[in-house]
Amino acid sequence: KNEVEQSPQNLTAQEGEFITINCSYSVGISALHWLQQHPGGGIVSLFMLSSGKKKHGRLIATINIQEKHSSLHITASHPRDSAVYICAARLYNQGGKLIFGQGTELSVKP
Amino acid sequence: EPEVTQTPSHQVTQMGQEVILRCVPISNHLYFYWYRQILGQKVEFLVSFYNNEISEKSEIFDDQFSVERPDGSNFTLKIRSTKLEDSAMYFCASSLTGLRPQHFGDGTRLSIL
Numbered sequence: 292k293n294e295v296e297q298s299p300q301n302l303t304a305q306e307g308e309f310i311t312i313n314c315s316y317s318v319g320i321s322a323l324h325w326l327q328q329h330p331g332g333g334i335v336s337l338f339m340l341s342s343g344k345k346k347h348g349r350l351i352a353t354i355n356i357q358e359k360h361s362s363l364h365i366t367a368s369h370p371r372d373s374a375v376y377i378c379a380a381r382l383y384n385q386g387g388k389l390i391f392g393q394g395t396e397l398s399v400k401p
Numbered sequence: 402e403p404e405v406t407q408t409p410s411h412q413v414t415q416m417g418q419e420v421i422l423r424c425v426p427i428s429n430h431l432y433f434y435w436y437r438q439i440l441g442q443k444v445e446f447l448v449s450f451y452n453n454e455i456s457e458k459s460e461i462f463d464d465q466f467s468v469e470r471p472d473g474s475n476f477t478l479k480i481r482s483t484k485l486e487d488s489a490m491y492f493c494a495s496s497l498t499g500l501r502p503q504h505f506g507d508g509t510r511l512s513i514l
Contacts, residue, residue, distance in 0.1 A: 321500070322500070324502065324503070326505075331507070332438075332490050332507065332508045332510065333505070333506075333507035333508060334444075334492060334505040334508070335505070336502050336503065336504060336505065339501075339502040377443075377444065379444070386432075386449055386451075386456055386457055386499040387432050387434060387449055387496055387499040387500070387503060388434075388446050388449055388457055389434075389436070389444075389446060389503065390446070391436075391443045391444040391445070391446075392443065393442075393443045394443060
């Protein structure tokens with residue numbers, strides 16, 4: 292069983308739509324990362340959170356520790372948001388090691 | 402903004418040859434990591450490094466793999482005798498502490514022929 296699961300695996304949206312990507316984990320964590328991977332392969336860190344909610348521009352990340360669930364929301368989506376979005380859990384008491392989800396491939400059509 | 406740099410961006414090597422992947426972490430960061438991503442699969446942890454020693458490694462990181470911080474700025478991953486299944490994108494990351502966000506390089510695509 293995967294320790295970090297994402298849904299959906301693929302998502303196609305029209306420009307302007309509100310997007311939600313979900314991440315569930317089955318292990319004790321000290322923090323959860325949301326990352327963005329572009330077609331060239333490079334990974335950019337979007338958020339690291341251990342409780343509550345964070346916002347940066349059109350991106351919002353939330354986490355519910357009791358339910359072991361996190362969501363990434365994109366408001367007013369744009370074609371340049373097209374990428375793979377990955378959640379990664381930093382396990383409790385295991386230093387900085389990250390366990391990755393399989394990623395959600397998002398395509399935003401104009 | 403400071404960034405993690407990796408070289409080369411693409412490395413093609415014959416099976417059985419040694420390969421060294423290089424990374425320059427962000428200068429004041431103390432924790433360093435290597436991850437890999439086989440094509441079409443999720444990113445996997447290989448090793449973490451702190452205070453000039455390995456702090457944790459995965460079962461993937463066998464005796465064929467080694468890491469080194471030879472000069473206080475570079476952080477290298479060596480694969481001694483490459484196999485076809487080592488073909489993957491390798492990412493280096495660094496963080497200020499084990500609890501702070503990790504910053505990733507753009508990756509090295511390793512192709513084993």
